[in-house]
Amino acid sequence: MKCVFGIDIGGTDIKIGKFYNDELVLKTSIKTNRSDDGIHIFPDIFKKIDELLGDDILEGIGVGVPGPVLENSIVSSKNLGWDKINILEIIKNKYPNIAISLLNDANAAAVGEMIRGGAVGYHSFIFITLGTGIGGGIIIDDELIEGNTGSAGEIGHIRVGFNNERLCKCGLFDCVEQYSSATGIVHTANILRLNRETKLNEVEVTSKNIFDYAKLGDEVALEAVNSLVEKLSTALAAVTNTVNPEAIVVGGGVSKAGDFLIDRLEKRFNELCFFSVRGTKFALAKLGNDAGMYGTNYMVRKKLNAN
Amino acid sequence: MKCVFGIDIGGTDIKIGKFYNDELVLKTSIKTNRSDDGIHIFPDIFKKIDELLGDDILEGIGVGVPGPVLENSIVSSKNLGWDKINILEIIKNKYPNIAISLLNDANAAAVGEMIRGGAVGYHSFIFITLGTGIGGGIIIDDELIEGNTGSAGEIGHIRVGFNNERLCKCGLFDCVEQYSSATGIVHTANILRLNRETKLNEVEVTSKNIFDYAKLGDEVALEAVNSLVEKLSTALAAVTNTVNPEAIVVGGGVSKAGDFLIDRLEKRFNELCFFSVRGTKFALAKLGNDAGMYGTNYMVRKKLNAN
Numbered sequence: 001m002k003c004v005f006g007i008d009i010g011g012t013d014i015k016i017g018k019f020y021n022d023e024l025v026l027k028t029s030i031k032t033n034r035s036d037d038g039i040h041i042f043p044d045i046f047k048k049i050d051e052l053l054g055d056d057i058l059e060g061i062g063v064g065v066p067g068p069v070l071e072n073s074i075v076s077s078k079n080l081g082w083d084k085i086n087i088l089e090i091i092k093n094k095y096p097n098i099a100i101s102l103l104n105d106a107n108a109a110a111v112g113e114m115i116r117g118g119a120v121g122y123h124s125f126i127f128i129t130l131g132t133g134i135g136g137g138i139i140i141d142d143e144l145i146e147g148n149t150g151s152a153g154e155i156g157h158i159r160v161g162f163n164n165e166r167l168c169k170c171g172l173f174d175c176v177e178q179y180s181s182a183t184g185i186v187h188t189a190n191i192l193r194l195n196r197e198t199k200l201n202e203v204e205v206t207s208k209n210i211f212d213y214a215k216l217g218d219e220v221a222l223e224a225v226n227s228l229v230e231k232l233s234t235a236l237a238a239v240t241n242t243v244n245p246e247a248i249v250v251g252g253g254v255s256k257a258g259d260f261l262i263d264r265l266e267k268r269f270n271e272l273c274f275f276s277v278r279g280t281k282f283a284l285a286k287l288g289n290d291a292g293m294y295g296t297n298y299m300v301r302k303k304l305n306a307n
Numbered sequence: 308m309k310c311v312f313g314i315d316i317g318g319t320d321i322k323i324g325k326f327y328n329d330e331l332v333l334k335t336s337i338k339t340n341r342s343d344d345g346i347h348i349f350p351d352i353f354k355k356i357d358e359l360l361g362d363d364i365l366e367g368i369g370v371g372v373p374g375p376v377l378e379n380s381i382v383s384s385k386n387l388g389w390d391k392i393n394i395l396e397i398i399k400n401k402y403p404n405i406a407i408s409l410l411n412d413a414n415a416a417a418v419g420e421m422i423r424g425g426a427v428g429y430h431s432f433i434f435i436t437l438g439t440g441i442g443g444g445i446i447i448d449d450e451l452i453e454g455n456t457g458s459a460g461e462i463g464h465i466r467v468g469f470n471n472e473r474l475c476k477c478g479l480f481d482c483v484e485q486y487s488s489a490t491g492i493v494h495t496a497n498i499l500r501l502n503r504e505t506k507l508n509e510v511e512v513t514s515k516n517i518f519d520y521a522k523l524g525d526e527v528a529l530e531a532v533n534s535l536v537e538k539l540s541t542a543l544a545a546v547t548n549t550v551n552p553e554a555i556v557v558g559g560g561v562s563k564a565g566d567f568l569i570d571r572l573e574k575r576f577n578e579l580c581f582f583s584v585r586g587t588k589f590a591l592a593k594l595g596n597d598a599g600m601y602g603t604n605y606m607v608r609k610k611l612n613a614n
């Protein structure tokens with residue numbers, strides 16, 4: 001049978017999915033080998049593809065990468081040790097006659113959520129993924145906005161502070177990612193719990209623990225959640241004032257906190273956004289780690305169908 | 308000859324332009340009569356249109372209004388005293404068989420700048436108008452982004468402060484409009500000049516005077532300009548991180564400060580935006596008060612050509 005591989009390259013592992021049309025029929029993941037400037041990454045992926053391909057015919061490969069990326073462009077990703085690599089060429093050298101699609105990883109997840117996740121039914125939405133960092137994707141009229149340099153949806157680097165409090169890995173101060181990601185809320189909680197009575201002084205301070213104890217009424221944990229919500233709502237209001245979507249779809253590890261997070265986010269967002277975008281819907285992402293694979297598969301199929 | 312009227316309704320006056328195809332052949336302006344909940348506004352406009360029409364045939368009317376607006380929708384504009392008026396119906400009652408296009412005023416100006424102003428040559432850009440308030444419009448792939456409730460591009464209401472310092476007319480605190488509009492910089496200068504030696508204590512404190520004295524090296528005036536730049540760059544970085552356009556086009560009364568403003572804005576913007584959107588072009592708008600008329604005319608013609 002004809003098949004497409006949807007691949008999501010992350011800093012720690014690489015998700016590889018085999019698709020018959022829109023159906024994910026096989027999936028696996030391998031560790032990301034970032035040594036030697038990331039030169040092993042594609043050979044590792046190709047080996048796994050060849051293994052999983054079996055007697056099927058490879059029609060295309062879609063790849064999501066952590067970094068700005070434009071179709072057919074040279075990609076740099078400090079996260080992966082890559083400095084200006086031409087992914088298209090690398091894949092074409094190995095598989096000369098297939099369709100290839102390259103996407104930023106958060107954009108790939110946004111597309112995945114659009115076609116069969118939490119954004120089904122919406123034609124324009126902001127996707128935001130709250131993990132170690134914060135990524136985003138913007139969909140307008142069912143189309144992904146990639147931007148002039150492949151950087152649309154870089155919501156995580158919106159400035160939400162003016163006191164140069166937290167230095168971001170990107171070199172800027174007070175990016176929302178420093179407050180509202182999993183790492184950000186842990187940072188906040190570690191400041192708040194000093195000399196306070198809180199369960200967080202008895203356990204490992206993780207995003208999950210903070211939310212779990214906040215749900216149980218722990219005051220310090222609640223303050224940490226509120227701080228995450230305040231900064232994230234501010235950034236989401238800025239984005240919504242800009243593109244005025246139907247919905248905001250929230251994914252990533254932190255979104256496992258579920259309605260406890262979403263309800264607070266929605267409430268504060270509605271207090272902070274311009275009056276005419278009030279009522280923007282909030283929804284949880286549904287595909288988890290599979291979103292990127294679905295998204296890249298979809299983009300490859302779109303190319304195949306266009307030909 | 309066949310003609311279209313492009314109309315830009317503002318809080319103090321209404322610009323009315325008569326177009327043969329893309330050429331503005333006649334223009335005038337009338338005062339905005341906001342009394343009686345703005346019910347005189349359209350009769351006043353119709354009277355002027357009939358006057359200017361002469362022997363020509365009216366093919367269409369395009370209208371820009373200060374407030375969120377969707378094609379064919381009911382429009383509210385506190386600025387004009389309107390509460391949910393159906394502009395389409397009002398115009399159709401008077402001129403039954405013409406093409407009609409409704410736009411937000413900043414969006415209309417963005418379209419105007421796109422087709423023959425400061426944005427010519429760019430396919431995606433942010434337009435921002437710095438006047439009494441701050442308005443904006445987002446163009447991606449040569450198309451205006453209107454948004455789900457006609458509110459895309461409401462850049463003026465991006466939050467750029469966390470201390471509830473300045474209450475905006477919209478009800479929120481610390482909207483960028485409160486710092487970086489003509490009104491905003493006057494507010495800032497009035498705070499800064501207290502007990503300081505500055506030319507601004509000898510003249511009327513207007514946006515123009517502040518820029519003029521800043522250019523001459525007046526320290527307080529320069530501080531006021533820098534404050535405007537800091538807040539506006541922050542908002543523009545947020546918008547650019549979101550849609551990653553080719554360019555940012557700056558219009559409105561404050562933009563008359565020219566390169567003195569643009570150079571500072573571009574410098575600080577590049578320090579505050581995400582690395583991969585650095586280098587976004589900055590340009591001055593070119594059409595001034597005519598931008599809205601050009602934009603609404605263009606949108607009507609687009610409709611006429613589609614039929």
